[in-house]
Amino acid sequence: MEKEIKRIITVLVGICMLFVSLVVYLTYFQVFKAEDIKTNSYNKRLWINEEKILRGSIIDRNGRILAYSEKNGESYNRVYNYGNLYSHIIGYSYRDYGKANLELHYNNVLLNISESSALNELRNLVEPNSEGNTLVLTIDHHLQEYSRNLLKGKKGAIVAMNPATGEIYAMVSLPDFNPSTLREDWANIVEDENSPLLNRATSGLYQPGSTFKVVTAAALLENNIILNQYECTGSTIIDGYELQDYAGKGHGSINLEQALVYSCNPYFAEASLQLGIDRFSEVAERFILNKEIDFDLPVKKSSFPKRNIGKTDIAAASIGQGKVLVTPLNMALIASGIANKGDIVKPVLVKEVISKNGKIIDTFEVEVLSRAIDVFTANELKNMMVDSVDKGTGKNARINNIRVAGKTGTAENPSGNDHAWFIGFAPAEDPKVAVAVLLEEEGSTGGSSAAPIARNIILEALKTINN
């Protein structure tokens, strides 16, 4: 009898545990999983709202309409005014192909759907939701168009942003696609080996080449590793591997500044070995490599090697080769950080959200992502970058009467032609715009192909964008 009751209670406890685990699971599901599941494009409820609510417009920083919805019988049609131009920013919203980019990320805002709560339900009864909110982007339409034209016919990405506030003025990734004709083009788009759906600016990972030397230089400056009178012969041998300069000629006797200005590979390779991987990676991570970037679009994580690496890997990393992989957005943020006295701010695409009554209901706030370096280091780096444009590899980015700071890069690509890079900002005294230009498999040097593009964008941005 005793035994029987004991066993009965064991079974009862077992069943109770099953029920309690159900309750716990349901709560967990609701708190952590429900949000993601709801936005799945197979959820037909998303489209029911769609048919009843006029989806909000998307406009640029000057009020130009980029995308809007119009009534078409019972439902609404989405219109993309500029075709390919905003495919990687605004994306698309189709019943059968789902949503992407800002159309996806801001779906609830565009439809003015708020979290289901008793108060909101009540509000909905009184005043049914019929019209969504408008998104004001930080993008400048003119600069966006101008940038895309500069890149036309090439593969690559451009990011131009305000280094102090994080506002993105232009973001281009080529090849792209036309959201207006997505239905007709879908089969070609998904089969295209150049992957037009990939936003190279945020999700393309590339070796940064010599542009990464600014990060290496920052680490060297911070740790006081200064090889004065380094004798550059055009190559150096590390662990049996020969590491060459781009031209292979040798720069003679140089210091850190000259090494950056003339982009001397052996100098950085030797110096980084003294630096060591721990101190090096610590600085790289402050420049948000190996870190997630919280952004309005999906961003791939840039990577910097930390484990299981030898001397040759460190040397390769110091000149942006080997296992270092970055997104163009990350490079733009690195340039911004140096421009902004060492602080990297969070990049933003949406400036404001405006309700149907014209009220501003949400404004972005400047948020520091990472304090990468101190003001003195930032200042020294800036001067080096100014020299690099004035008399070094970045001469093609020079602008009359405006001091441009910049760094070129030509990244050896194991699977094809070299990538050409340029990062920079201007005016050096009071930076208003920072850019990163990447030309994928361009096959020429960053100085010859990427620098002139960056120059034109900087010039245009300074001309057109006020505030």
Added chain:
Amino acid sequence: MFSRGINYKVPRNLLFLFEMMALLLMFMYYKNTLDKSIIIYGLSLIFIVYTSNFLLLKITRGDNYIFLIVTMLASIGIIMIYRINPGQGFKQIIWIGLGIVLFFVTYFIVKKIKGWENWFLYYFIASIVLFLMTLLLGDRFKGAINWISIAGITFQPTEIIKILTIFLISSYYINYDKFKEKKWGNYYLIGIMYLFILFLFLQRDLGSVLIFSSLFLALQYIYHEDRRLVLLNLTVLIFSSILGYLIFPHVRIRFEIWLDPWKDIDTTGYQITQSLFAIAEGGFFGTGLGLGYPDFIPEVSKDFIFSAICEEIGILTGIGIIMLFLILVYRGFKISINQRNKFFRIVALGISILFGIQSFIIFGGVVKMIPLTGITIPFVSYGGSSMLSSFIALGILQVASEELDIEEV
């Protein structure tokens, strides 16, 4: 009665209030297509539930809560079913009414007749006949054969077999000493149960396979003296489920859907993902009755009623339903422990475990905590067989909650 005013602390009155308000809400929702008869039926159901709860106080000296809990569950179920499909809701009202009648009939019959513990063989034969009928006459529905249709009435024999099995197991353990003396007596029950499970597997009714296995395992764990056999049974069940996974594609597919339903969202994963959308959409408080889209889920009023409730009345109500089952199971176990008649002690346990396991399997299935197998929630889901057999089981549990004579074995 009225001079004292109506005391809303009495659970019966609270239930009444709940039902009235829900009914009113539903009538407002369907105000354009409202039929006079549905109002009459709805009000009479509320009346029946109220008076039954009241009468039960006078009739039985046993547990007063199990019937109350069950009528609460059935009320939530009917509101949701009526909201989804008024036609089905109408039928469900009748099923519940019939169920309550059957509850009382069962209560009186089971109480009146003596000797339930002596009919081991009859339970066995009746179960086998029902199983054979299902296999020979059954219609394949959603891949499982578990419905048969006689003279225009369709029903699920498995629902009756569940109760027969509980009686069978109980009478086996009551007469265990007699069986033990026979040559293979120790193995009778395990043999019979494996036969039943095999039948269910042949019908491809995996949900019932799970219910029967866990019911048997739990009762065997409590009552079987030969502990090696319990261990053996557990190993056999685990091994055969692994074997089933490896051999039978329809078993494997259930697991694969469970692991990643999003991969085949258009085909095999469709039902469960629609269910997850509904639950996610509801949030803690629900969209409100009539304001969600539970009809996107296939079979919503039967297997997926829980998802519909979560969407429209909220996960907190869902948790409430789980808690009601928890209390029901707890009361059932309490009844069992207090019962001095060993046969009804085991029967009460069996019924409580049945309610508990069955509801857990389907709750867990629709929220994707465990692989989904299509079974109904007792008292809540739409469907006659399930409703009637659940009320019969409840009637038996009601008998077991009273002080009974101790059987002479």
